Amino acid sequence: DPGLRVAADRAGLRIGTAVDTTALAADAPYREATAHEFNSVTPENVMKWQLVEPVQGTYDWAAADTLVDFARANGQKVRGHTLVWHSQNPSWLTEDAFTPAELRALLRKHIFDEVSHFKGRVYHWDVTNEIFNDDGTWRDTIWLRNLGPGYVADAFRWAHQADPRAKLYLNDYNNEGVNAKSDAYYRLVKELKAQRVPVHGYGVQGHLAVQYGVPGDTLTNLRRFEALGLESALTEVDVRMPLPTDPIKVQAQVSGFNTLLQACLLARRCVSYTLWGFTDRYSWVPSVFSGQGSATPLDENLVRKPAYYALRDTLTLA
Ligand code: G3I
Numbered sequence: 001d002p003g004l005r006v007a008a009d010r011a012g013l014r015i016g017t018a019v020d021t022t023a024l025a026a027d028a029p030y031r032e033a034t035a036h037e038f039n040s041v042t043p044e045n046v047m048k049w050q051l052v053e054p055v056q057g058t059y060d061w062a063a064a065d066t067l068v069d070f071a072r073a074n075g076q077k078v079r080g081h082t083l084v085w086h087s088q089n090p091s092w093l094t095e096d097a098f099t100p101a102e103l104r105a106l107l108r109k110h111i112f113d114e115v116s117h118f119k120g121r122v123y124h125w126d127v128t129n130e131i132f133n134d135d136g137t138w139r140d141t142i143w144l145r146n147l148g149p150g151y152v153a154d155a156f157r158w159a160h161q162a163d164p165r166a167k168l169y170l171n172d173y174n175n176e177g178v179n180a181k182s183d184a185y186y187r188l189v190k191e192l193k194a195q196r197v198p199v200h201g202y203g204v205q206g207h208l209a210v211q212y213g214v215p216g217d218t219l220t221n222l223r224r225f226e227a228l229g230l231e232s233a234l235t236e237v238d239v240r241m242p243l244p245t246d247p248i249k250v251q252a253q254v255s256g257f258n259t260l261l262q263a264c265l266l267a268r269r270c271v272s273y274t275l276w277g278f279t280d281r282y283s284w285v286p287s288v289f290s291g292q293g294s295a296t297p298l299d300e301n302l303v304r305k306p307a308y309y310a311l312r313d314t315l316t317l318a
Pocket of ligand 1: 044088129205284
């Protein structure tokens with residue numbers, strides 16, 4: 001039975017999933033589907049700073065290394081996620097404990113250590129994650145408050161020094177179409193390019209919800225970033241809905257997954273399309289959005305939904 005992967009290989013697209021490494025170790029059907037359906041993987045959590053350096057100076061790469069080894073054994077690329085974020089930082093990393101100069105040195109060391117550890121084994125890095133608010137202003141984070149907006153250029157330069165061959169991405173949500181947030185990215189990329197900062201990719205997470213509709217101008221948005229010299233990727237696609245499901249919501253979900261995939265296939269340099277989990281068995285959605293769920297293409301029993309077949313049909317046409 002052909003999976004998504006066969007069709008994506010023929011289309012020249014990386015089709016990926018976020019991987020829950022606990023499930024990968026414990027759940028054989030999950031593991032088999034991860035290998036069968038995808039030619040790219042992203043660690044859902046285990047490359048985040050909190051998990052790799054839980055105690056200052058003590059690294060734990062074991063879970064991430066296991067996933068990278070799995071990917072290699074199955075001929076899959078690895079998207080690294082994520083180096084600089086406001087969330088899931090180690091508990092020891094606080095503004096009370098360190099001066100701004102110390103925080104800058106810690107961020108630099110974190111980026112060098114992590115990118116060096118995975119050098120040659122991770123082909124994309126989400127260098128920064130979620131740096132803007134939806135209105136296009138800078139998100140108030142430990143990094144902005146202490147280092148100012150120049151932390152972004154620094155982070156990309158450090159990551160590039162540590163692995164010059166990795167493609168370096170800006171990543172965010174609610175930035176699919178042309179809006180205040182993607183406008184902020186557009187301005188930032190222009191500035192970074194003018195400063196010769198090594199930024200290569202525009203990452204669109206793609207967390208949709210059927211009750212909010214699907215941004216229709218994703219392709220237009222991807223194209224304007226391509227015009228600035230970037231490639232792009234859909235990095236965390238899922239399409240949640242208020243429960244219970246019904247046929248109209250299921251149909252809207254099909255159109256959410258498919259619209260983003262079509263935009264990627266129609267763009268000239270959209271290189272990968274990653275699901276943020278492929279089965280409802282392990283999806284993050286119900287624990288964060290109470291009353292919502294069914295956000296992935298396979299249900300709790302790994303049974304394929306209409307969204308799965310829509311993705312496969314579209315890939316097959318490409
Ligand atoms: O590891 C602990 C475990 O020891 C403990 O028993 C358990 C109890 O709650 O928590 C576990 O940590 C959880 C972790 O996922 C690993 O499962 C955290 O509580 C939980 O908050 C964390 O959630 C992750 C979330 O990022 C954190 O912000 C989700 O799995 C992950 O899907 C989600 O991913 C983000 C992307 O990185 C960025 N874009 C948005 C996306 C969805 O929120």
